Amino acid sequence: MSHNTTSPLFDRHDHRSAMTRRDFVKVGTIGFLGLSLGMTDLLRMQAAFAGEGVKGAQAKSVILLWMDGGPSQFDTFDPKPNAPSGMKSEFGAIKTNVPGLEICELLPEMAKVMDKVTLLRTMSHTEGAHERACHTLLTGWNPNPSLVYPCMGSVVSKELGGVGAMPPYIAIPGSGFAFGYAQAGYLEAAFNPFSVGGDPNNDKFSVRDVALPGGLTMERLDERRTLLQAVDTAFKRFDNTAEARSRDEFYQRAYDMISSPEAKKAFNIQEEKKEVRERYGRHTFGQGCLLARRLVEAGVRFVTVSHGGWDTHSDNAKASKGRLVPPLDQGMSALIEDLHQRGLLKDTLVVCMGEFGRTPQINPLAGRDHWPNTGCAVFAGAGVPGGQVIGQTDEKGADPKDRKVSPQDIATTLYAKLGVHSDKFYTTPQDRPVKIVDGGTYIKELG
Amino acid sequence: MKPFLGMRAAFVLLPVLAVCAGLGIAAPGREQSLSPTTMAAARKPTPVSLTNDVLPVLTKIGCNQAACHGQQNGQGGFKLSLRGWDSAFDWEQIVKADNGRRVFPKNPARSLLLTKPTGQAAHGGGVVLPKGSPEYRLLLRWLREGMTAPGDKDVYLTELLVTPGERVLPRPGIKQSLSVTARYSDGTSRDVTKLAHYQSQNDAVAAVGADGQITAKNPGESAVMVAYGGEVETANILVPYPARTPIKLPAAAAAAAVNASYIDDLVYRKLAKLGIALSGRTSDAEFLRRVYLDVIATLPTPDEVRAFLRDTDPQKRAKLIDRLLDRPEYVDYRTLRLADLLRVNGQHLSEEGADTYYRWIRDRVRKNVPYDQFVREVLTGRGSTYRSGPANYFRVAGNPEELAETTAQSFLGTRIACAKCHNHPFERWKQSDYYGMAAFFARFGKKGGPEFGEEQVFVRRDGEARNPRTKQVIKPKFLGGAEPTIDPDADRRAVLADWLTAKNNLDFARVAVNRLWTDYFGKGIVDQPDDFRVSNPPANAPLLDALARDFITHNFDVKYITRVILNSETYQRSSEILPGNVKDERYFSRAYPRRLPAEPLMDAVAQVTEKPDRFGAYPPGWRAIQIRDSRIGAYFLEVFGRPKREILCACERSPQPNLSQSLHLINSGNLNNKLAADDGRVARLLRRFEPWAPAARDKRIVEEMYLLTLSRYPAKPEAQILLTHIARAKDRRKGFEDALWALLNSEEFLFNK
Numbered sequence A: 001m002s003h004n005t006t007s008p009l010f011d012r013h014d015h016r017s018a019m020t021r022r023d024f025v026k027v028g029t030i031g032f033l034g035l036s037l038g039m040t041d042l043l044r045m046q047a048a049f050a051g052e053g054v055k056g057a058q059a060k061s062v063i064l065l066w067m068d069g070g071p072s073q074f075d076t077f078d079p080k081p082n083a084p085s086g087m088k089s090e091f092g093a094i095k096t097n098v099p100g101l102e103i104c105e106l107l108p109e110m111a112k113v114m115d116k117v118t119l120l121r122t123m124s125h126t127e128g129a130h131e132r133a134c135h136t137l138l139t140g141w142n143p144n145p146s147l148v149y150p151c152m153g154s155v156v157s158k159e160l161g162g163v164g165a166m167p168p169y170i171a172i173p174g175s176g177f178a179f180g181y182a183q184a185g186y187l188e189a190a191f192n193p194f195s196v197g198g199d200p201n202n203d204k205f206s207v208r209d210v211a212l213p214g215g216l217t218m219e220r221l222d223e224r225r226t227l228l229q230a231v232d233t234a235f236k237r238f239d240n241t242a243e244a245r246s247r248d249e250f251y252q253r254a255y256d257m258i259s260s261p262e263a264k265k266a267f268n269i270q271e272e273k274k275e276v277r278e279r280y281g282r283h284t285f286g287q288g289c290l291l292a293r294r295l296v297e298a299g300v301r302f303v304t305v306s307h308g309g310w311d312t313h314s315d316n317a318k319a320s321k322g323r324l325v326p327p328l329d330q331g332m333s334a335l336i337e338d339l340h341q342r343g344l345l346k347d348t349l350v351v352c353m354g355e356f357g358r359t360p361q362i363n364p365l366a367g368r369d370h371w372p373n374t375g376c377a378v379f380a381g382a383g384v385p386g387g388q389v390i391g392q393t394d395e396k397g398a399d400p401k402d403r404k405v406s407p408q409d410i411a412t413t414l415y416a417k418l419g420v421h422s423d424k425f426y427t428t429p430q431d432r433p434v435k436i437v438d439g440g441t442y443i444k445e446l447g
Numbered sequence B: 001m002k003p004f005l006g007m008r009a010a011f012v013l014l015p016v017l018a019v020c021a022g023l024g025i026a027a028p029g030r031e032q033s034l035s036p037t038t039m040a041a042a043r044k045p046t047p048v049s050l051t052n053d054v055l056p057v058l059t060k061i062g063c064n065q066a067a068c069h070g071q072q073n074g075q076g077g078f079k080l081s082l083r084g085w086d087s088a089f090d091w092e093q094i095v096k097a098d099n100g101r102r103v104f105p106k107n108p109a110r111s112l113l114l115t116k117p118t119g120q121a122a123h124g125g126g127v128v129l130p131k132g133s134p135e136y137r138l139l140l141r142w143l144r145e146g147m148t149a150p151g152d153k154d155v156y157l158t159e160l161l162v163t164p165g166e167r168v169l170p171r172p173g174i175k176q177s178l179s180v181t182a183r184y185s186d187g188t189s190r191d192v193t194k195l196a197h198y199q200s201q202n203d204a205v206a207a208v209g210a211d212g213q214i215t216a217k218n219p220g221e222s223a224v225m226v227a228y229g230g231e232v233e234t235a236n237i238l239v240p241y242p243a244r245t246p247i248k249l250p251a252a253a254a255a256a257a258v259n260a261s262y263i264d265d266l267v268y269r270k271l272a273k274l275g276i277a278l279s280g281r282t283s284d285a286e287f288l289r290r291v292y293l294d295v296i297a298t299l300p301t302p303d304e305v306r307a308f309l310r311d312t313d314p315q316k317r318a319k320l321i322d323r324l325l326d327r328p329e330y331v332d333y334r335t336l337r338l339a340d341l342l343r344v345n346g347q348h349l350s351e352e353g354a355d356t357y358y359r360w361i362r363d364r365v366r367k368n369v370p371y372d373q374f375v376r377e378v379l380t381g382r383g384s385t386y387r388s389g390p391a392n393y394f395r396v397a398g399n400p401e402e403l404a405e406t407t408a409q410s411f412l413g414t415r416i417a418c419a420k421c422h423n424h425p426f427e428r429w430k431q432s433d434y435y436g437m438a439a440f441f442a443r444f445g446k447k448g449g450p451e452f453g454e455e456q457v458f459v460r461r462d463g464e465a466r467n468p469r470t471k472q473v474i475k476p477k478f479l480g481g482a483e484p485t486i487d488p489d490a491d492r493r494a495v496l497a498d499w500l501t502a503k504n505n506l507d508f509a510r511v512a513v514n515r516l517w518t519d520y521f522g523k524g525i526v527d528q529p530d531d532f533r534v535s536n537p538p539a540n541a542p543l544l545d546a547l548a549r550d551f552i553t554h555n556f557d558v559k560y561i562t563r564v565i566l567n568s569e570t571y572q573r574s575s576e577i578l579p580g581n582v583k584d585e586r587y588f589s590r591a592y593p594r595r596l597p598a599e600p601l602m603d604a605v606a607q608v609t610e611k612p613d614r615f616g617a618y619p620p621g622w623r624a625i626q627i628r629d630s631r632i633g634a635y636f637l638e639v640f641g642r643p644k645r646e647i648l649c650a651c652e653r654s655p656q657p658n659l660s661q662s663l664h665l666i667n668s669g670n671l672n673n674k675l676a677a678d679d680g681r682v683a684r685l686l687r688r689f690e691p692w693a694p695a696a697r698d699k700r701i702v703e704e705m706y707l708l709t710l711s712r713y714p715a716k717p718e719a720q721i722l723l724t725h726i727a728r729a730k731d732r733r734k735g736f737e738d739a740l741w742a743l744l745n746s747e748e749f750l751f752n753k
Helices: A021-033 A039-049 A130-139 A152-160 A218-234 A242-258 A261-267 A274-280 A284-297 A316-341 A407-417 B015-023 B036-043 B050-060 B087-100 B134-144 B251-256 B262-274 B284-296 B302-310 B316-325 B328-341 B346-366 B371-379 B389-396 B400-411 B431-439 B492-500 B506-521 B541-553 B558-567 B598-609 B635-639 B659-667 B669-676 B681-688 B694-710 B716-728 B732-744
Strands: A061-067 A093-095 A102-104 A117-123 A169-172 A302-307 A348-354 A375-380 A388-390 A425-427 A433-435 B157-163 B166-168 B175-177 B179-184 B189-191 B197-200 B206-208 B213-216 B220-228 B231-239 B444-448 B455-459
Touching: A061 A152, A061 A284, A061 A316, A130 A407, A152 A169, A152 A302, A152 A407, A169 A284, A218 A242, A218 B716, A218 B732, A242 B659, A261 A284, A274 A284, A274 A316, A284 A302, A284 A316, A302 A316, A316 A348, A316 A375, A348 A407, B050 B087, B050 B134, B157 B220, B157 B231, B179 B220, B197 B206, B206 B220, B213 B231, B262 B541, B284 B302, B284 B316, B284 B328, B284 B558, B302 B694, B316 B558, B328 B346, B346 B389, B371 B389, B371 B492, B371 B506, B389 B444, B389 B455, B400 B431, B400 B492, B400 B506, B506 B541, B506 B558, B541 B558, B598 B635, B598 B669, B598 B681, B598 B694, B598 B732, B635 B659, B659 B669, B669 B681, B669 B732, B681 B694, B681 B732, B694 B716, B694 B732, B716 B732
Parallel strands: A061 A302, A061 A348, A117 A388, A169 A302, B166 B231
Antiparallel strands: A093 A102, A117 A375, A348 A375, A425 A433, B157 B179, B175 B213, B179 B189, B197 B220, B206 B213, B220 B231, B444 B455
16 A cells, blocks of 8 residues: 555545445545555455446436537646646646645636535547537537437436426527537427526526516416417327427427416526625626526526637637636536535536537647547536546646546436436437437446 | 457458459349459559558558547557548558657567557557458568558559449348449459448448448438448448338329429339338418418418419419519528528628628529529629628638638538548548648638728739648649649639539539428438538439439529429428328428428518518518528527528528427517507408408408418318307407417418428
């Protein structure tokens, strides 16, 4: 045994024979801290895992914070302060509330909640184009020339359905990101996300068309609904086509939402106290995070908050410091803290990622280009251990040195947290049987 | 890791052993036998070639896949070009890189190139090459011969022959072997069946093993892609549906077809091959609504519906098509579709540029300028973006690479972006194709002014496209075609335009007619219309070719070919689903119902309610289909999937339904105000029929509402549903508002069926 048994992280467990999952998880952190373990120890710990399958559902909901365009790992969660010039980030690294863990100085608020998250520094795949990478990350499948796969939110909608009048899958501020891959793909359109369709930071923000317009009463709307059903039934329908079924489903959900006071309340972000709104940050992303928390409280299964503009082929540092990282820092840290304080973090999984990382080399336009070899993702809640780092990259931040995690692994884990089996088969409209995820292994470090 | 297939094969790729291939399995359909040239080549051993022998082996055993050494940064320090596309690079990597550590010339068998894949040395990818196998011996021979480097004078692959090219497999379970022959520039050919890479487009129809053996699985059609040495071909496999009734063209429909056309014949042949039944003909009312919405994006008025249904002229459908093609709304709608294609967006062109571009397109459509001429004018645009429409083409896409991608995708339906960084892994596009196209756009320049936001496009005498790695100049090369000789004073863009739009370039016409077909059927013969590739073959290739030839013969006359399409029985087929065509979503055995696109739907609501919308600074009465600049819009248009004209993709227009659409139609203040307005449809109808006797009056108003929204008379029970509601309503006018609301929200209104 070559590691330091007096480490505070190990003071309660010094009997190797009684190693638990928690210890193993900590070993990941130890590895990051630069301590080393012998091969036999690792094997022993892996043996302690054997036979331990994926737990039942640990999460009721997922909040996906989607960094559209591919965030720079250097200017967020994998700073390389010793990288050579031409590669080194303009920003330094700061300490966090986890000893030995440093992140970019643009993330001071996240630094205070790192004890509640697991940081993955070796998210790795081979798709270097946005649309292909978005498809891979959001669906768990590499792009296929003849099929668009359903994204995770759509699969979760199908598997778990909604709670009450709330749609199961909601996109904030809208679903127009990731080249349209945050959609139902080959599944019926009924599993497409509901777009809130506005900026929650706007003082007049409300979800359109949920409140009855002037001159209309609920009673009259009910009458209209009955009338429409009669009109539709009298007409020879399209023989139960997917289009017709999706439309019926959306009409049903629309009526549910219009007639539900709870739904209107969930979207009413103005109810929040001023301090709370400010803690999340008065910008689209921060208020999106706050709205996501309200929606999860109301039973929504899958909420995506997208934060775009990370495709920094030029002026990466300027964009990072300005419009990109500070809102992320404020919004995500507030969300984790708030969910924790409300006791919601234990059954809400928060995932933050984009389609890929960015090049270590800074290009002539002061930008960073696409880099699928490695990138960062952050996980919190639903049994995910805090203060942990999975994987480390080489000194340039260019390649994983160990523990590569694939998009398929991430999708498999996300589904497992919700109790969805990712090796289940769906049938495409062409009667082709396909698994929900193309392989993938549960990321055991995520608890 | 894929199973290693060469293992069972005792015969191999080497020319010297090629004669053994003649012992290949005598499988059904295998027509290929060794040609004399192959035999000749086989007798005379030639040095092992990296490009033609070694890399195909590395590809087959998976070394240079995107998941292994073929990835962007290599694997374990060893990087190969993706699927062996760059043999010069691979030679460097294998022989020279890292001080030549991968080869050991003194004792070739101890080279890492052999000891790693055979598992003699630790290898993260495992054992992929059995020691002593024919493939192993081939690599060894290359090493022993001194690792010949690829050179310019090397023999190269010219053609891939796949037999059979098409096969009907009558029942699931039936197997078919493929035979693949590679032809080389020196006239030799070689059986590469064991080395080619196979992929089925739809493995639920036809599964393919790594040895090229196909097994029919379920009824349908699937192309099997065969890739080898950078070339791609397909074998088309059909598995017919068990026909419940004999498939034949309904005699009545055939007789009724005024312009009985080749379209129907070719569609029918394909359906017969697959055993898919044909639905019947649309009723007059269904046809009327469909053709109005498709051609002029406008609902027929109640008077137009009545007149058409009353008309007994057997030619009335053809005559209606002619009338619609002459209406100004046809010009509006066709201009809208072209403005989508060319991405007329003030965000990038400024307001005046977008306006100039739009007005130019509209003028060309109004004059029915032949499509080849239209495209030539676009590609050679120059001058001020505020004076000349086509100059804006060079602003939407602003540099040679973007222009190459845009031109290939817009007019050849081909997505070549992958080839910017490497040869396309599964298609025939090579990096030289990409930069060869870019080279046509290397000699134009832009300068700002004189007005704010204005730009001048001009042609220069210098400028070249360069390979991004070697920095070598790449000469202009037609996509998938020749390198033309170009006069230094010539506008390279004009040379490209002439080749593109030439009458012998069938691809240009195919893409053009397929776009038109997509406009009128909601689905292309190739779907999506900008995704032509070997691995996405047309649903009906003879049909696409016949249309393309007809279009060329008629000098790219858009109205002519549109007329041919609209007059076909295929266009006029009902959407009724029969037991024999339930599964058909591809071969046009029936019409596929489509939700109205955003702009026509919004206009239809305005037309029905008689309450037009206002768009930006456009004058009152301006319709959504007439909006010039995609920045101008409305929430309605956004929610129903109007494209922003930001990205180069036909998929930007979304036909998808979503919850926001339902909420908006059910509950928006906008729609409710239109229904309740004193100068709106409901109030006007009530006033108009006020003098009538009460019983006749309400019935007539309901009839008008049906004609307005659904372009047909209500059936008795349908009218009764609305009349009962109105009779019960406390407020009669509100009762009618509810009735019109229900019609506007009905499935039949929202869809073009």
